[in-house]
Amino acid sequence: MAAINLAVIYYSSTGTNYQLANWAAESGREAGAEVKVLKVPELAPPEAIESNAAWKAHVEETKHVPEVQLSDLEWADAIIFSVPTRFGNVPAQVKQFLDTTGGLWFQGKLVNKVVSAMTSAQNPHGGQEATILSLYTTMYHWGAIVATPGYSDPVLYGAGGNPYGTSVTVDQSGNMVEDVQGAVKHQAKRTVNVAEWVKQGNQ
Numbered sequence: 665m666a667a668i669n670l671a672v673i674y675y676s677s678t679g680t681n682y683q684l685a686n687w688a689a690e691s692g693r694e695a696g697a698e699v700k701v702l703k704v705p706e707l708a709p710p711e712a713i714e715s716n717a718a719w720k721a722h723v724e725e726t727k728h729v730p731e732v733q734l735s736d737l738e739w740a741d742a743i744i745f746s747v748p749t750r751f752g753n754v755p756a757q758v759k760q761f762l763d764t765t766g767g768l769w770f771q772g773k774l775v776n777k778v779v780s781a782m783t784s785a786q787n788p789h790g791g792q793e794a795t796i797l798s799l800y801t802t803m804y805h806w807g808a809i810v811a812t813p814g815y816s817d818p819v820l821y822g823a824g825g826n827p828y829g830t831s832v833t834v835d836q837s838g839n840m841v842e843d844v845q846g847a848v849k850h851q852a853k854r855t856v857n858v859a860e861w862v863k864q865g866n867q
């Protein structure tokens with residue numbers, strides 16, 4: 665099998681998407697990939713972060729995580745995004761990062777990247793599917809190959825059955841409502857497997 669470089673790129677204010685990213689990374693390594701977990705740079709002013717204890721704690725907890733660079737996108741064969749819902753769309757931090765990929769896009773360097781996405785929201789119908797589809801719209805412009813979980817494994821039903829990508833509800837205390845660990849791991853393994861098929865086909 666061709667060795668796959670997997671970049672797990674996340675944004676998180678209060679830790680949910682960081683946890684999803686780490687489960688995906690674990691599964692990617694189990695599937696034999698070389699894995700990097702990378703955070704999208706924060707744009708919020710320090711006063712906003714300071715005013716929210718959970719946000720502040722998460723920023724402290726993840727100080728060691730490298731920020732994603734454009735070179736990470738070049739390096740990656742497969743990319744898994746994990747981002748929270750913001751009014752049914754991606755957070756501004758993520759959009760800002762995506763908008764820096766214009767140069768790579770222009771050079772055709774994002775073509776055939778195998779991508780997949782996950783999200784979280786406070787409400788079970790709070791815009792999870794819309795958020796993932798918004799992100800995928802950019803991926804279609806990249807010429808990426810979007811690898812959705814669909815209903816490719818029974819574990820997805822127990823996780824809420826979002827065929828576009830794993831999504832989870834976060835309660836008022838910041839805890840995940842559905843048990844999505846298995847679905848995340850399945851999605852990550854599947855993404856690595858699809859990247860292997862694509863890479864082999866290109867060799």
Ligand SMILES: Cc1cc2nc3c(=O)[nH]c(=O)nc-3n(C[C@H](O)[C@H](O)[C@H](O)COP(=O)(O)O)c2cc1C
Nearest residue numbers: 676677678679680681748749751784785786787790
């Ligand atoms: C500006 C803003 C907009 C949000 N919009 C929604 C929304 O439309 N629907 C929803 O269910 N949750 C919404 N949320 C809640 C977040 O999605 C939730 O806090 C997030 O999924 C937690 O992920 P994290 O722990 O990785 O930061 C919003 C939060 C913020 C700050």
